[in-house]
Amino acid sequence: MARKPFTSSTREIPDVSGVPQHIAIIMDGNGRWARKRFMPRVAGHGKGVESVRAVIRGCMAKGVSHLTLFAFSSENWRRPADEVSFLMQLFMRSLQKEVDRLHENGIRFRVIGDLSRFEPSLVDMIRRAEALTARNDRLTLTIAANYGGRWDILQAVERMLAKDPERRTGFSEEDLSAELSLNYGPEPDLFIRTGGEQRISNFLLWQLAYSELYFTDTLWPDFDEKALDLAIASYQSRERRFGRTSEQLCAAEKAPNQDEVGRNPADHAQD
Ligand code: IPE
Ligand code: IPE
Ligand code: MG
Numbered sequence: 001m002a003r004k005p006f007t008s009s010t011r012e013i014p015d016v017s018g019v020p021q022h023i024a025i026i027m028d029g030n031g032r033w034a035r036k037r038f039m040p041r042v043a044g045h046g047k048g049v050e051s052v053r054a055v056i057r058g059c060m061a062k063g064v065s066h067l068t069l070f071a072f073s074s075e076n077w078r079r080p081a082d083e084v085s086f087l088m089q090l091f092m093r094s095l096q097k098e099v100d101r102l103h104e105n106g107i108r109f110r111v112i113g114d115l116s117r118f119e120p121s122l123v124d125m126i127r128r129a130e131a132l133t134a135r136n137d138r139l140t141l142t143i144a145a146n147y148g149g150r151w152d153i154l155q156a157v158e159r160m161l162a163k164d165p166e167r168r169t170g171f172s173e174e175d176l177s178a179e180l181s182l183n184y185g186p187e188p189d190l191f192i193r194t195g196g197e198q199r200i201s202n203f204l205l206w207q208l209a210y211s212e213l214y215f216t217d218t219l220w221p222d223f224d225e226k227a228l229d230l231a232i233a234s235y236q237s238r239e240r241r242f243g244r245t246s247e248q249l250c251a252a253e254k255a256p257n258q259d260e261v262g263r264n265p266a267d268h269a270q271d
Contacts (some may be wrong), residue, residue: 008173009187009210013242020189020235022066023059024211026203027051029195029219036219042086047221049094058225059139060105062232066140066185070203074114074148091145092122099129106138112181113147114155140185147181149205156180156206180206187211190235194220194227212238 007014030044037043052069059067072087102109111126118126156179160171177183187207193199196217200208214231216223239246 007186008177009242011173013244014186016189016240018236019063020212020232021064022068022186022188023064023190023192023231024068024070024188024204024208025055025191026070026193026195026201027220027223028193028197030221032195033219033221042083042090044219044221045087045090049090051220051223052094054224055228056107056139056141058228060107061225062228064139066142066188068112068142068144068182068185068188068204070144070147070201072113072145072147073202074146074151075202077117077146088119088122091143092125095125095129099132102129102141103133103136106136107133108136108138108140109133110140110142110184111145112142112152113145114151115146117146142182142185144203148202149200150202152181152204153206177206182207190214190231192216192231194218194223210240210242212240 027048030048031041032044033047034041034044055069056067071091076087077084099109109129109132111130115123115126153176156176159179160175161167182204187209188204188211191203191208191211192214194216196215196219198215212235214234216227216231218227239249241249
Protein backbone atom coordinates (compact mmCIF):
# COMPACT_ATOMS: atom_id res chain seq x y z
CA MET A 1 0.00 0.00 0.00
CA ALA A 2 1.32 3.44 -0.84
CA ARG A 3 2.25 5.41 2.21
CA LYS A 4 0.72 8.81 2.79
CA PRO A 5 3.07 11.64 1.90
CA PHE A 6 4.83 13.34 4.79
CA THR A 7 3.82 10.76 7.38
CA SER A 8 6.20 11.48 10.24
CA SER A 9 8.11 8.32 11.19
CA THR A 10 8.58 9.63 14.71
CA ARG A 11 4.83 10.10 15.19
CA GLU A 12 3.39 7.14 13.30
CA ILE A 13 4.99 3.85 12.35
CA PRO A 14 5.08 3.64 8.55
CA ASP A 15 4.10 0.54 6.59
CA VAL A 16 7.33 -1.03 5.56
CA SER A 17 7.66 -3.61 2.82
CA GLY A 18 10.60 -5.58 1.45
CA VAL A 19 11.21 -3.06 -1.30
CA PRO A 20 12.08 0.44 -0.11
CA GLN A 21 9.45 2.88 -1.38
CA HIS A 22 11.85 5.79 -1.33
CA ILE A 23 15.60 5.68 -1.93
CA ALA A 24 17.68 8.84 -1.46
CA ILE A 25 21.26 8.92 -2.73
CA ILE A 26 24.30 11.14 -2.24
CA MET A 27 26.12 10.49 -5.51
CA ASP A 28 29.71 11.02 -4.40
CA GLY A 29 33.13 10.12 -5.80
CA ASN A 30 33.02 11.48 -9.35
CA GLY A 31 36.18 13.53 -8.97
CA ARG A 32 38.18 10.65 -7.49
CA TRP A 33 36.92 8.29 -10.21
CA ALA A 34 38.32 10.65 -12.85
CA ARG A 35 41.58 11.36 -10.99
CA LYS A 36 42.28 7.63 -10.73
CA ARG A 37 42.21 7.59 -14.54
CA PHE A 38 44.32 10.75 -14.90
CA MET A 39 41.32 12.58 -16.28
CA PRO A 40 39.93 15.98 -15.25
CA ARG A 41 37.42 15.83 -12.39
CA VAL A 42 34.55 16.83 -14.66
CA ALA A 43 34.99 13.65 -16.71
CA GLY A 44 33.75 11.86 -13.60
CA HIS A 45 30.59 13.99 -13.54
CA GLY A 46 29.93 13.08 -17.18
CA LYS A 47 30.35 9.38 -16.48
CA GLY A 48 28.15 9.73 -13.39
CA VAL A 49 25.15 10.44 -15.63
CA GLU A 50 25.30 6.80 -16.80
CA SER A 51 24.98 5.68 -13.19
CA VAL A 52 21.91 7.89 -12.82
CA ARG A 53 20.33 6.09 -15.77
CA ALA A 54 21.25 2.67 -14.34
CA VAL A 55 19.77 3.50 -10.93
CA ILE A 56 16.53 4.79 -12.47
CA ARG A 57 16.24 1.54 -14.45
CA GLY A 58 16.97 -0.49 -11.33
CA CYS A 59 14.37 1.37 -9.27
CA MET A 60 11.70 0.89 -11.93
CA ALA A 61 12.50 -2.81 -12.21
CA LYS A 62 12.25 -3.26 -8.45
CA GLY A 63 9.09 -1.19 -7.97
CA VAL A 64 10.66 1.61 -5.95
CA SER A 65 8.23 4.53 -6.17
CA HIS A 66 10.48 7.48 -5.18
CA LEU A 67 14.12 8.13 -6.00
CA THR A 68 15.84 11.31 -4.79
CA LEU A 69 19.32 12.18 -6.01
CA PHE A 70 21.62 14.83 -4.52
CA ALA A 71 23.14 16.51 -7.58
CA PHE A 72 24.42 19.82 -6.20
CA SER A 73 24.53 21.00 -2.62
CA SER A 74 24.17 24.55 -1.35
CA GLU A 75 27.83 24.21 -0.32
CA ASN A 76 29.03 23.09 -3.78
CA TRP A 77 29.18 26.77 -4.92
CA ARG A 78 32.49 26.77 -3.03
CA ARG A 79 34.03 24.68 -5.83
CA PRO A 80 36.12 26.21 -8.64
CA ALA A 81 33.94 28.31 -10.95
CA ASP A 82 34.68 26.17 -14.02
CA GLU A 83 33.55 22.99 -12.24
CA VAL A 84 30.32 24.68 -11.07
CA SER A 85 29.68 25.92 -14.58
CA PHE A 86 30.35 22.45 -16.04
CA LEU A 87 27.86 20.91 -13.60
CA MET A 88 25.17 23.43 -14.55
CA GLN A 89 25.75 22.79 -18.26
CA LEU A 90 25.66 19.04 -17.68
CA PHE A 91 22.37 19.34 -15.80
CA MET A 92 20.88 21.37 -18.62
CA ARG A 93 22.13 19.10 -21.38
CA SER A 94 21.03 15.93 -19.58
CA LEU A 95 17.59 17.33 -18.89
CA GLN A 96 17.18 18.46 -22.50
CA LYS A 97 18.23 15.06 -23.77
CA GLU A 98 16.35 12.86 -21.32
CA VAL A 99 13.08 14.61 -20.57
CA ASP A 100 11.08 12.88 -23.32
CA ARG A 101 12.43 9.50 -22.31
CA LEU A 102 11.55 10.15 -18.67
CA HIS A 103 8.03 11.04 -19.73
CA GLU A 104 7.66 7.98 -21.98
CA ASN A 105 8.70 5.81 -19.07
CA GLY A 106 6.01 7.21 -16.79
CA ILE A 107 8.48 9.08 -14.58
CA ARG A 108 7.41 12.16 -12.65
CA PHE A 109 10.31 14.60 -12.55
CA ARG A 110 10.79 17.11 -9.75
CA VAL A 111 13.59 19.38 -8.58
CA ILE A 112 14.03 20.53 -4.98
CA GLY A 113 16.38 23.25 -3.81
CA ASP A 114 16.81 26.99 -3.98
CA LEU A 115 16.59 27.70 -7.70
CA SER A 116 16.97 31.48 -7.29
CA ARG A 117 20.70 31.30 -8.10
CA PHE A 118 20.18 29.34 -11.32
CA GLU A 119 20.09 30.75 -14.85
CA PRO A 120 16.48 31.63 -15.78
CA SER A 121 16.76 29.37 -18.85
CA LEU A 122 17.59 26.38 -16.62
CA VAL A 123 14.76 27.18 -14.21
CA ASP A 124 12.39 27.45 -17.15
CA MET A 125 13.52 24.08 -18.50
CA ILE A 126 13.04 22.50 -15.07
CA ARG A 127 9.54 23.93 -14.67
CA ARG A 128 8.54 22.73 -18.13
CA ALA A 129 9.85 19.21 -17.44
CA GLU A 130 7.98 19.14 -14.12
CA ALA A 131 4.75 20.24 -15.80
CA LEU A 132 5.11 17.72 -18.64
CA THR A 133 5.62 14.79 -16.27
CA ALA A 134 3.36 15.91 -13.42
CA ARG A 135 0.73 13.21 -13.94
CA ASN A 136 3.13 10.28 -14.23
CA ASP A 137 3.15 7.84 -11.36
CA ARG A 138 5.51 4.96 -12.09
CA LEU A 139 8.49 6.55 -10.37
CA THR A 140 8.96 10.01 -8.87
CA LEU A 141 12.49 11.14 -9.64
CA THR A 142 13.59 14.12 -7.57
CA ILE A 143 16.84 15.93 -8.21
CA ALA A 144 18.16 17.99 -5.29
CA ALA A 145 19.93 20.98 -6.82
CA ASN A 146 21.33 23.86 -4.77
CA TYR A 147 19.71 21.96 -1.96
CA GLY A 148 20.59 22.11 1.73
CA GLY A 149 18.70 20.39 4.53
CA ARG A 150 18.97 23.44 6.79
CA TRP A 151 17.72 25.74 4.02
CA ASP A 152 14.77 23.39 3.56
CA ILE A 153 13.82 23.37 7.25
CA LEU A 154 14.14 27.16 7.47
CA GLN A 155 11.99 27.82 4.42
CA ALA A 156 9.43 25.33 5.75
CA VAL A 157 9.29 27.14 9.11
CA GLU A 158 8.82 30.45 7.35
CA ARG A 159 6.01 29.07 5.19
CA MET A 160 4.36 27.41 8.16
CA LEU A 161 4.38 30.67 10.12
CA ALA A 162 3.17 32.70 7.15
CA LYS A 163 0.07 30.49 6.87
CA ASP A 164 -1.27 31.90 10.13
CA PRO A 165 0.69 34.94 11.34
CA GLU A 166 -1.33 35.04 14.59
CA ARG A 167 -0.29 31.56 15.64
CA ARG A 168 2.85 31.18 17.74
CA THR A 169 2.65 27.72 19.37
CA GLY A 170 1.10 24.30 19.07
CA PHE A 171 2.65 23.29 15.75
CA SER A 172 2.96 19.59 14.92
CA GLU A 173 5.66 17.71 13.04
CA GLU A 174 3.14 17.22 10.26
CA ASP A 175 2.60 21.00 10.00
CA LEU A 176 6.30 21.42 9.30
CA SER A 177 6.71 18.32 7.08
CA ALA A 178 3.91 19.60 4.88
CA GLU A 179 6.00 22.69 4.03
CA LEU A 180 9.26 20.88 3.24
CA SER A 181 10.21 20.81 -0.40
CA LEU A 182 9.79 17.03 -0.54
CA ASN A 183 6.25 17.18 0.88
CA TYR A 184 4.87 15.04 -1.96
CA GLY A 185 6.73 11.89 -0.99
CA PRO A 186 7.27 9.55 1.93
CA GLU A 187 10.40 9.84 4.06
CA PRO A 188 13.31 7.85 2.56
CA ASP A 189 13.41 4.21 3.66
CA LEU A 190 16.94 3.78 2.38
CA PHE A 191 19.73 6.36 2.20
CA ILE A 192 22.77 5.49 0.10
CA ARG A 193 26.06 7.38 -0.05
CA THR A 194 28.72 6.26 -2.50
CA GLY A 195 32.37 7.31 -2.52
CA GLY A 196 33.40 6.14 0.93
CA GLU A 197 32.54 9.16 3.09
CA GLN A 198 30.19 8.52 5.97
CA ARG A 199 28.36 11.80 6.41
CA ILE A 200 25.04 13.40 5.52
CA SER A 201 26.51 16.65 4.06
CA ASN A 202 23.37 18.71 4.75
CA PHE A 203 21.09 16.43 2.68
CA LEU A 204 17.53 15.64 3.84
CA LEU A 205 18.15 16.39 7.52
CA TRP A 206 14.54 16.23 8.67
CA GLN A 207 13.42 13.26 6.59
CA LEU A 208 16.37 10.96 7.33
CA ALA A 209 15.28 10.60 10.99
CA TYR A 210 14.48 6.88 10.62
CA SER A 211 16.01 5.98 7.25
CA GLU A 212 18.32 2.99 6.99
CA LEU A 213 21.80 4.27 6.14
CA TYR A 214 24.02 2.49 3.62
CA PHE A 215 27.55 3.63 2.85
CA THR A 216 29.67 2.10 0.12
CA ASP A 217 33.23 2.75 -1.07
CA THR A 218 32.07 2.31 -4.68
CA LEU A 219 32.59 5.59 -6.53
CA TRP A 220 29.41 6.98 -8.12
CA PRO A 221 30.48 6.41 -11.77
CA ASP A 222 30.98 2.71 -10.89
CA PHE A 223 27.60 2.39 -9.18
CA ASP A 224 25.28 0.26 -11.32
CA GLU A 225 22.14 -1.89 -11.04
CA LYS A 226 24.10 -4.64 -9.30
CA ALA A 227 25.41 -2.18 -6.73
CA LEU A 228 21.84 -0.98 -6.18
CA ASP A 229 20.73 -4.59 -5.64
CA LEU A 230 23.42 -4.96 -2.95
CA ALA A 231 22.19 -1.83 -1.19
CA ILE A 232 18.59 -3.06 -1.31
CA ALA A 233 19.68 -6.50 -0.03
CA SER A 234 21.40 -4.80 2.89
CA TYR A 235 18.21 -2.83 3.57
CA GLN A 236 16.18 -6.03 3.51
CA SER A 237 18.42 -7.58 6.16
CA ARG A 238 17.71 -4.77 8.64
CA GLU A 239 15.12 -4.77 11.39
CA ARG A 240 13.31 -1.43 11.39
CA ARG A 241 12.15 -1.00 14.95
CA PHE A 242 11.15 2.68 15.10
CA GLY A 243 11.82 2.72 18.82
CA ARG A 244 10.15 -0.60 19.64
CA THR A 245 11.81 -3.80 20.80
CA SER A 246 12.54 -6.79 18.63
CA GLU A 247 10.14 -8.88 20.74
CA GLN A 248 7.29 -6.48 20.06
CA LEU A 249 7.89 -6.78 16.32
CA CYS A 250 7.79 -10.60 16.50
CA ALA A 251 4.56 -10.50 18.50
CA ALA A 252 2.98 -8.07 16.04
CA GLU A 253 3.94 -10.34 13.14
CA LYS A 254 2.22 -13.31 14.79
CA ALA A 255 -0.96 -11.40 15.65
CA PRO A 256 -1.12 -8.52 13.19
CA ASN A 257 -4.62 -7.31 14.07
CA GLN A 258 -4.35 -7.25 17.81
CA ASP A 259 -1.29 -5.17 18.31
CA GLU A 260 -1.28 -1.82 19.94
CA VAL A 261 2.49 -1.68 19.91
CA GLY A 262 2.66 0.48 16.84
CA ARG A 263 1.10 3.46 18.47
CA ASN A 264 2.72 6.40 20.12
CA PRO A 265 1.95 7.03 23.79
CA ALA A 266 1.05 10.55 22.67
CA ASP A 267 -1.77 9.12 20.56
CA HIS A 268 -3.18 7.12 23.49
CA ALA A 269 -3.41 10.34 25.45
CA GLN A 270 -5.81 11.67 22.82
CA ASP A 271 -8.14 8.60 23.00
C1 IPE B 1 29.97 14.13 -6.39
O1 IPE B 1 31.27 13.84 -6.72
C2 IPE B 1 29.33 15.07 -7.38
C3 IPE B 1 29.05 16.40 -6.85
C4 IPE B 1 29.27 16.83 -5.65
C5 IPE B 1 28.44 17.32 -7.78
P1 IPE B 1 32.48 14.74 -6.24
O2 IPE B 1 32.72 15.77 -7.28
O3 IPE B 1 32.24 15.25 -4.88
O4 IPE B 1 33.65 13.69 -6.25
P2 IPE B 1 34.82 13.56 -5.19
O5 IPE B 1 34.18 13.44 -3.83
O6 IPE B 1 35.66 14.78 -5.31
O7 IPE B 1 35.54 12.32 -5.61
C1 IPE C 1 27.67 16.02 -1.44
O1 IPE C 1 28.90 15.70 -2.02
C2 IPE C 1 26.82 16.70 -2.40
C3 IPE C 1 26.48 15.98 -3.63
C4 IPE C 1 26.71 14.74 -3.91
C5 IPE C 1 25.79 16.77 -4.58
P1 IPE C 1 30.22 16.50 -1.65
O2 IPE C 1 31.34 15.74 -2.25
O3 IPE C 1 30.08 17.91 -2.03
O4 IPE C 1 30.22 16.36 -0.07
P2 IPE C 1 31.28 16.82 1.03
O5 IPE C 1 31.35 18.32 0.99
O6 IPE C 1 32.58 16.19 0.69
O7 IPE C 1 30.73 16.30 2.31
MG1 MG D 1 32.66 14.55 -3.02
